[in-house]
Amino acid sequence: MKIVFSGVSKVFDPDIVALRDITLKINKGEFVYVIGATGSGKSTLLRLITRELLPSRGMVAVGSVDLRGMRRADIPYYRRDVGLVAQDFKLIPTLTVYENIAFVMEAMAVPSKIVSYRTNEVIEQVGLWRRRFMKPAQLSGGEQQRVAIARALANSPSLFIADEPTGNLDYRTAADVMKILFAINAAGVTVVMSTHNQNIVNASRQRVIELAEGRLVRDEASGGYFD
Amino acid sequence: MTTFKYVLRDMGRLVVNHWILGMLTLITAAVMLWILGITTLFSLNVENLLSRLESELTIQAYVKKGSDVERVSQQIQALESVYSLKAYSPAESLSRLQEKMGSQSRALDLMGDNPIPWNFEIHVKEAGQVEPLVSRLTAMPEIEDVVYAGMVVRRISALSKVASHVALIMFVLSVVITALVVYNTIHISLYSRREEIGIMYLVGATRTYIATPFVLEGTLLAFLGALVAVGGIVLTYFPGIALLQANLPFLSSSLIGDTHIIGRFCFLLAGFGATLGWVCSYIVVARFMHSVTRPE
Ligand SMILES: Nc1ncnc2c1ncn2[C@@H]1O[C@H](COP(=O)(O)OP(=O)(O)OP(=O)(O)O)[C@@H](O)[C@H]1O
Numbered sequence: 216m217k218i219v220f221s222g223v224s225k226v227f228d229p230d231i232v233a234l235r236d237i238t239l240k241i242n243k244g245e246f247v248y249v250i251g252a253t254g255s256g257k258s259t260l261l262r263l264i265t266r267e268l269l270p271s272r273g274m275v276a277v278g279s280v281d282l283r284g285m286r287r288a289d290i291p292y293y294r295r296d297v298g299l300v301a302q303d304f305k306l307i308p309t310l311t312v313y314e315n316i317a318f319v320m321e322a323m324a325v326p327s328k329i330v331s332y333r334t335n336e337v338i339e340q341v342g343l344w345r346r347r348f349m350k351p352a353q354l355s356g357g358e359q360q361r362v363a364i365a366r367a368l369a370n371s372p373s374l375f376i377a378d379e380p381t382g383n384l385d386y387r388t389a390a391d392v393m394k395i396l397f398a399i400n401a402a403g404v405t406v407v408m409s410t411h412n413q414n415i416v417n418a419s420r421q422r423v424i425e426l427a428e429g430r431l432v433r434d435e436a437s438g439g440y441f442d
Numbered sequence: 443m444t445t446f447k448y449v450l451r452d453m454g455r456l457v458v459n460h461w462i463l464g465m466l467t468l469i470t471a472a473v474m475l476w477i478l479g480i481t482t483l484f485s486l487n488v489e490n491l492l493s494r495l496e497s498e499l500t501i502q503a504y505v506k507k508g509s510d511v512e513r514v515s516q517q518i519q520a521l522e523s524v525y526s527l528k529a530y531s532p533a534e535s536l537s538r539l540q541e542k543m544g545s546q547s548r549a550l551d552l553m554g555d556n557p558i559p560w561n562f563e564i565h566v567k568e569a570g571q572v573e574p575l576v577s578r579l580t581a582m583p584e585i586e587d588v589v590y591a592g593m594v595v596r597r598i599s600a601l602s603k604v605a606s607h608v609a610l611i612m613f614v615l616s617v618v619i620t621a622l623v624v625y626n627t628i629h630i631s632l633y634s635r636r637e638e639i640g641i642m643y644l645v646g647a648t649r650t651y652i653a654t655p656f657v658l659e660g661t662l663l664a665f666l667g668a669l670v671a672v673g674g675i676v677l678t679y680f681p682g683i684a685l686l687q688a689n690l691p692f693l694s695s696s697l698i699g700d701t702h703i704i705g706r707f708c709f710l711l712a713g714f715g716a717t718l719g720w721v722c723s724y725i726v727v728a729r730f731m732h733s734v735t736r737p738e
């Protein structure tokens with residue numbers, strides 16, 4: 216799915232300007248890093264794509280649909296095609312690792328046999344097999360982050376939005392997660408991830424979008440962290 | 443079908459998680475619906491009793507000697523509250539009296555000449571019409587005397603009014619209280635899971651899928667409450683009317699004791715409880731979902 220921002224600004228109450236006049240285009244199958252100092256608007260940019268937020272000005276379109284004009288009934292179906300790893304994980308505290316991942320497919324009326332097969336598969340993929348019946352509160356930050364990644368993978372989405380998916384991970388685990396993301400990207404999934412990790416950005420040389428105080432200050436085809 | 447299974451499981455989780463609150467809701471709903479049921483049955487019985495008594499509401503009017511019976515009878519029949527009128531001649535009245543007195547009727551022979559004047563037996567339709575009619579009859583110069591069950595009639599019609607008012611008030615009160623309690627419980631249930639609701643919506647669950655377990659929770663609690671209320675009614679109503687019939691035998695024919703009618707009534711009550719729970723939780727869930735799923 217192609218993502219288009221045209222003249223997008225986002226102002227939070229009372230008058231915090233998180234994004235100013237952003238115009239950019241991400242093609243289907245691209246891999247994009249979004250970088251920038253803390254508070255520069257990275258999460259805001261990603262949350263506009265998932266339609267958690269609506270722009271104050273301008274337009275965000277995914278596929279060929281203007282997200283503002285999307286019918287309310289279509290929103291869940293759109294989101295099923297978007298794998299989301301939120302910066303704060305957004306796990307359900309009362310459910311186990313397994314249940315946190317399974318419910319997304321359950322909500323799509325997937326039969327329980329397939330749900331359990333696929334859930335176990337992604338749990339194994341992120342290396343949490345022995346934690347699968349624990350609740351989020353019993354997990355470390357990095358483990359919770361991997362649950363969120365597994366949940367986003369479960370649906371086999373065509374767009375993967377990850378807000379600092381390696382933020383709490385050590386070097387090796389982060390490398391494992393990046394391997395997964397490159398693999399799904401190679402299979403055609405569009406990946407947009409924000410990160411503070413310069414090693415990751417510099418190692419893979421993908422497209423880099425840099426924000427500063429809500430402005431788009433750099434958009435480079437195969438950039439590094441500092442250029 | 444698959445969805446149905448997941449939704450039921452989620453509803454089970456909700457009920458188990460908030461079981462103390464759920465029990466309180468269920469008990470409140472049960473008590474309120476029991477009160478509703480019993481007052482409704484009580485007023486139905488009073489209505490029934492009244493309609494029977496009312497059909498026996500008669501006024502006896504005695505005509506002065508030497509009046510034109512035919513004319514007076516027409517005058518009275520022209521009054522609108524008069525349902526039926528039957529005139530008895532002195533001879534007829536005497537023989538009716540003799541019939542009633544049976545073996546003691548010989549006492550009447552001692553009176554010599556028949557002292558009973560021409561008289562009318564007048565029926566009215568409703569208890570409330572008796573008093574006005576009596577005062578109009580008394581005002582007629584040709585009428586010697588009027589006999590009627592004054593106090594009884596007044597009491598019954600007053601009771602009927604009070605009973606229907608009380609029933610209405612109790613009805614509204616118990617519906618409102620049940621509705622509020624269900625509404626509040628589901629609101630708490632939703633509120634304690636607002637984060638979870640937001641997450642589910644964010645990763646692609648439809649609003650209906652998220653909302654249905656909450657609506658079912660409210661419906662189930664109210665329905666179970668109604669079932670308990672029905673049990674309570676069966677346990678209290680039948681002994682209650684048995685007691686009344688034993689102590690006030692003249693009432694027996696006017697009480698509703700038919701198990702079929704009561705059964706149907708209980709069925710309605712259970713359905714009413716479930717519907718009430720459904721409507722309340724639907725409203726609260728719809729409002730809540732709207733505010734939680736709105737994008738910033
Ligand atoms: N819901 C909100 N209400 C008000 N202000 C907000 C809200 N969300 C974000 N902001 C503000 O918008 C600006 C950008 O926030 P954002 O979360 O996009 O930054 P970020 O680049 O993701 O930072 P970090 O690297 O720390 O995650 C910040 O100044 C923040 O305070």
Ligand SMILES: [Mg+2]
Pocket residue numbers: 257258259302378
């Ligand atoms: Mg952020």
